Structure formats: structure tokens, C-alpha cells
Amino acid sequence: MRYIGIDIGDGESAVSILEEESVIEPVIQTIDGRGSIISVVGMSGTQVMIGEKALLDRKLVHLRSRFKSRFLTTIDAERDIERFAHGLITAIKNESEDIFDGETYIAVGCPAGWKENDRKRYLEILMKAGMENAHIVSESRAAFFYARYAHELKVPPELLNQTTLVIDIGSSTTDFAYIINGRESAIGTFGDVSLGGGLIEACMLKRAVEASDKREALEKVFSESSSWKNRIEITARRLKEQYFLNEDEWLKTPCVASETVYYDEPVKVKFELNEKSMREILSTPLDELHGATFTECLSDILRHAAVSTRENPPKLVILTGGASRMRFFRDACAAQFAGAQIVVCPNPEYSIAKGLAYAARIDNKLEAFHRDIEAYFKSGDIANAISASIQWLTVPLASMLSGRIVHDVMLPVLSDWKKGEITTIEKMDEPILSRTELLLSGLSSIPEIQPVISEWIKKVFAYIQPQLDEICRKHDVDRASMFLSDIGSLSGPDKVNILLESPIVSTLTYILTSCLTAALCGGGGVALLAGGFLGILIGVIIGLFVAYIGKKCVANALYKMNLPLMTRKLMFLSFKKSLSSPRQRKAIEQALTETMDKPEFLKQLETEVAISLESQIMKLAKNVEMPIVQ
Numbered sequence: 001m002r003y004i005g006i007d008i009g010d011g012e013s014a015v016s017i018l019e020e021e022s023v024i025e026p027v028i029q030t031i032d033g034r035g036s037i038i039s040v041v042g043m044s045g046t047q048v049m050i051g052e053k054a055l056l057d058r059k060l061v062h063l064r065s066r067f068k069s070r071f072l073t074t075i076d077a078e079r080d081i082e083r084f085a086h087g088l089i090t091a092i093k094n095e096s097e098d099i100f101d102g103e104t105y106i107a108v109g110c111p112a113g114w115k116e117n118d119r120k121r122y123l124e125i126l127m128k129a130g131m132e133n134a135h136i137v138s139e140s141r142a143a144f145f146y147a148r149y150a151h152e153l154k155v156p157p158e159l160l161n162q163t164t165l166v167i168d169i170g171s172s173t174t175d176f177a178y179i180i181n182g183r184e185s186a187i188g189t190f191g192d193v194s195l196g197g198g199l200i201e202a203c204m205l206k207r208a209v210e211a212s213d214k215r216e217a218l219e220k221v222f223s224e225s226s227s228w229k230n231r232i233e234i235t236a237r238r239l240k241e242q243y244f245l246n247e248d249e250w251l252k253t254p255c256v257a258s259e260t261v262y263y264d265e266p267v268k269v270k271f272e273l274n275e276k277s278m279r280e281i282l283s284t285p286l287d288e289l290h291g292a293t294f295t296e297c298l299s300d301i302l303r304h305a306a307v308s309t310r311e312n313p314p315k316l317v318i319l320t321g322g323a324s325r326m327r328f329f330r331d332a333c334a335a336q337f338a339g340a341q342i343v344v345c346p347n348p349e350y351s352i353a354k355g356l357a358y359a360a361r362i363d364n365k366l367e368a369f370h371r372d373i374e375a376y377f378k379s380g381d382i383a384n385a386i387s388a389s390i391q392w393l394t395v396p397l398a399s400m401l402s403g404r405i406v407h408d409v410m411l412p413v414l415s416d417w418k419k420g421e422i423t424t425i426e427k428m429d430e431p432i433l434s435r436t437e438l439l440l441s442g443l444s445s446i447p448e449i450q451p452v453i454s455e456w457i458k459k460v461f462a463y464i465q466p467q468l469d470e471i472c473r474k475h476d477v478d479r480a481s482m483f484l485s486d487i488g489s490l491s492g493p494d495k496v497n498i499l500l501e502s503p504i505v506s507t508l509t510y511i512l513t514s515c516l517t518a519a520l521c522g523g524g525g526v527a528l529l530a531g532g533f534l535g536i537l538i539g540v541i542i543g544l545f546v547a548y549i550g551k552k553c554v555a556n557a558l559y560k561m562n563l564p565l566m567t568r569k570l571m572f573l574s575f576k577k578s579l580s581s582p583r584q585r586k587a588i589e590q591a592l593t594e595t596m597d598k599p600e601f602l603k604q605l606e607t608e609v610a611i612s613l614e615s616q617i618m619k620l621a622k623n624v625e626m627p628i629v630q
Helices: 051-056 076-095 116-127 141-149 198-211 215-224 226-245 275-282 294-308 327-336 348-378 380-386 391-418 423-442 449-474 492-497 506-521 533-549 552-558 565-579 582-596 599-623
Strands: 002-008 014-021 037-038 040-044 047-050 061-067 104-110 135-137 164-169 174-180 190-193 255-262 266-273 318-319 340-345
Touching: 002 076, 002 141, 002 190, 002 327, 014 076, 037 051, 037 492, 040 051, 040 076, 040 215, 040 340, 047 076, 061 076, 061 226, 076 104, 076 116, 076 380, 104 116, 104 141, 104 348, 104 506, 116 135, 135 141, 141 164, 141 348, 174 294, 174 599, 198 226, 198 266, 198 275, 198 294, 215 226, 215 266, 226 255, 226 266, 226 565, 266 275, 275 294, 275 492, 327 340, 327 533, 340 449, 348 380, 348 449, 380 449, 380 506, 380 599, 391 423, 391 449, 449 506, 449 599, 492 565, 506 599, 582 599
Parallel strands: 002 104, 104 135, 164 318, 318 340
Antiparallel strands: 002 014, 014 037, 040 047, 040 061, 164 174, 174 190, 255 266
């Protein structure tokens, strides 16, 4: 398997290659003899041309740049992206014919703030352009992987294990990745900040036009020809990059560049940068930032990052992206995160491409891991684990419930009968049913229930954990990330959705309540009521009554007989004593055990608990990201 990271940037694009078992870092793939390529595209007849070749061809038409930043706002950006992606694939193949031979996994970056529909549409365009087996990965995530695995940063390993903030500033966006304990925080990733170096280039061009004695001619050219506007803006970008590579060099002598526009007539555009002019550019209100200046917007997003990470401030801040070479940007980051060590990527134009190659390898392994986890679910092994350990639940549960049923169901019903509130034994069935349902609905409040469920779930986990460990070993996943003891909640079918954030015992109590209510009260067709609780209670009453009067012939008549209150009161204590005896409690316990051993009850319990466990285990599996062993 070959992993390919493709960073199509708004300013420049780069490609990196990582072989499956490679122990070295991703290798940058040359394109037209260069490590990176300018993100421009145009047409020369029917031929797509990109990069430097497109810039040098003066006959080229429809020269386009910054198409990625226009993707969400203009339809024509889709055409430009498709053409550029097609040209990029062609250029890569020209450099290395066999690069896409065999199995490949391609990760292409996008801004972190792009929505799922935007990513899907972007992927469709890339695949149409010939990028088969492509996958979209957020650039903040790629920056995160680069920061975690790239040795060229030369950051001590113990520091990388500290809380880290990766800031990726490119031509069009600034993305953040917040890393805690070696993994990206789900609540700490934020992006889609439309602040990038491209705004500086656009401002430079606007200032150059305003300062030109041929201003009207240039405004006419740029309004009619986006190709010339894009070409001149790239000249501004190159000058900007030259300036920020060594700002001290231009303190006395300005950094200058010029380019001639050949349209109706040759017109020269001049650019000049020094400390004063750059300060003015950064302080200019920009329409793209809704009237804010570059400096103001930068301060705002860095403050937002600091607020978002204030509970666990970063100890390490890694700056990447082509625009990270700007000194004022580095200074602003250092000032906002004064307590952190600031590290600048040595080759920021390649860091996202390398991070995408890492992401491709990790995501490919994760997909295989998830497939095996799903196959494990389908094997029925979890249901087998529940079935194999079910006696660890039903036996102690029956023992615990038998005492509760006597105390909370039978004796209160018998007391009501003694007082005449229930006229006959025949009419005891409804109050027994209602009190049993009330007892079961309050299972969570019974102190003895939690130890019973906890001990049982430990048995189930002990059966399942070795199988999950084996899957982790197979895919080089850290087993600690799949420890079942870390499960804090269960999710299952709709009827337990209200308990998604509850402890595992609470959720299992809810499932038991549902299953037991059906089994004991009739919902599942295996009700214990008629032949169980009521039968036991009737047997006690009739047995004691016969013992008192010595006439078995009246036993059947007693079922519908409205006995005198005095008779009921005289016999109540004997009934109470008999129901509380070990023999009767054992009879109730046996009735409960037999009911819970019925296939209908076991099937319902196994199904609902299996669904809940599988759902939560899949949550653990989906959270497995960083623990892939490298």
C-alpha cells in the first residue's frame, strides 16, 4: 500500500509519498522538477496547464488562482479545481509513471471548517479529475499528525506529549488543532477562519494600482482580465515571501518587484515592501474581513484559541503553513501563548502534505480496524458472552427480588385484603400486577441492584475484552483505547436514548426493568403473575384457612368468597409469618429464576444488552485515532 498526501493550497500545492512499512518520514514528490507547485491553472488550447508552466505561457487563457478559497462562494471555482487536480495528477505521473500503480490511499486536505456537504462535493470534483481512491481530511487534522510524527521538528518527545496547539496559516484560512494527551480534542478543533496570506497579496496589488500613474488602465485590465490580475497577484505573493524570509534585510533598502501587463498597451506594475508599508498593509481595513484589519482579525482568532483552551492551556504551540514565516504572526502567537514553547516548522510549505500522508496511513488502518470490529459484532460473540454469564445475573437477581416482592408486593396486598379494601382473593391479581410494575420501575433506587449488575457486567467484559485486544493487536491499535472499563454509558434502541449519558449500571437497570416487566407482568407473554406470585399467595391463604377449619372442600370457594373482616384480621399474622418463611421465599425465588430462564426473557435481554454494548464499543472504536502505533 502506498499512501499519498495531496495538499492543494490556495497559494501553493505539494504532494508527499509514504510507503506502507516505511520508517522514515513522507517523501516530497517533485512536480515539474520542484518540491511544490504554484496553485494556478489555465488552458492552452485544449491542454490544461498548471504551475510555473502556466505562468510562463503568455498565450495562456483563463489563468486562475486562489480557486480553493472561492470554492464555497463561486461556481466557476469547481471547474478550476477540476482542471488543476487533473493537471496535478498528470504532472505527478510525468515525474513518476508508476506512482499510482498498485494499491494507493490518497488523502486530500480541506479547511477544517468545511461542512460535510462541501467536503463531499469537493471529493466528487477530485474523483472526476482522476484522483481515484481519494479521501478528504481536514488540514488541521493533517497538521496535528505532522506535529505528532514529524521528526524534523526536533521537539523533545516528552514535550510532544504535553498539551499542544497546532496553528496552520495558509493563503486562505487559519486552522487550529488542539491536542491533549496525544490525541486531538473533539471540542478543541476549530477552523474556517478566512484569514490567510492571500489577503496581504490582494492588498499589495490594490495599493500598487492606486499608486500607479496608469491607475485607470490597470483597473480596466483587471476588471476585464482575471488572468492578468491573477498573474500580477502572484508577483505580489513572491515579493511578500521574499520579504518575510529575511525582514531585517529590507530595513534600509526596500524589497521591490515589477511586472509588465501586456493588454491594450504595456503597463508596468511596481511593488515595494519595507517595514512601514507592511505595517500599513496590516492596518488596512479589508472587505474580506468585514472591515477589520489583518492585525485585528489575527488578534481575535488567537484570543478565541486561548479562550477555547484555557482549561488546559497548550504547553507547546507549533506554527505551520506557508504564511507562518511572517514574523509578526510568530510574535502575535508568542505573545498570546506566553507560557508555551513556540516551534516553527522548518519547511511549512510541505508540512500539510506530509501530515496528509500520515493521515492516509492511519485512516486506512482505522478503516480495517473498524471493519473487524463490525465483523465481531456480526459474529454474535457479544450475545454469546451475555448468554454464557447470564446465571451471574438471574440467580442473585432472583434472590434479591424475592425478598422485595414479599415486602413490597405481597404483604401490602394482603394488608389491603385484611382491611376489606380488596373484597376477594380473586381480585388480588390487579393490585399484585400494579405493585409489581411499581417495584420494577424503581429498580434503580434499590441499593442491592447495582452490585448485582456490576458483578455481572464484569463477567461479560471479561469474556469480550480478549477478543477486542486481539483485534487491536492485529491493527497496531493501543489496547488501552479499547478498554471496556472505560465505558461510561450505553446507548441502544430508541427507548433507552434518554440514558445515553447515564452510567452503565443505570442503563442496564433500565433494560432489566423493561425485560422483567414483560416477563413478570405479561408484556412478553411469559407472565409470572397467574402461576407465580398470585398462585403462591393463594396457596398460603387457602393452606392456612384449611388448617384452621379443617375442610379442604371449601378451598375452591374461598377464591371468590368475601370473608368477614374479623376472620381476615385473625388470620393475617399467620399469613404474614408464612409468607416471610424461608420456604415461601425460596418458592418465590424459584418462580423468578424459572421465569428468567425462559427463552423469551433471555432472548429479549440478550438482544437489548447486546445492542447497547455494541453501540458503545463502536463509540470507543470511532474515538480510536491517535493510538495507532507508528
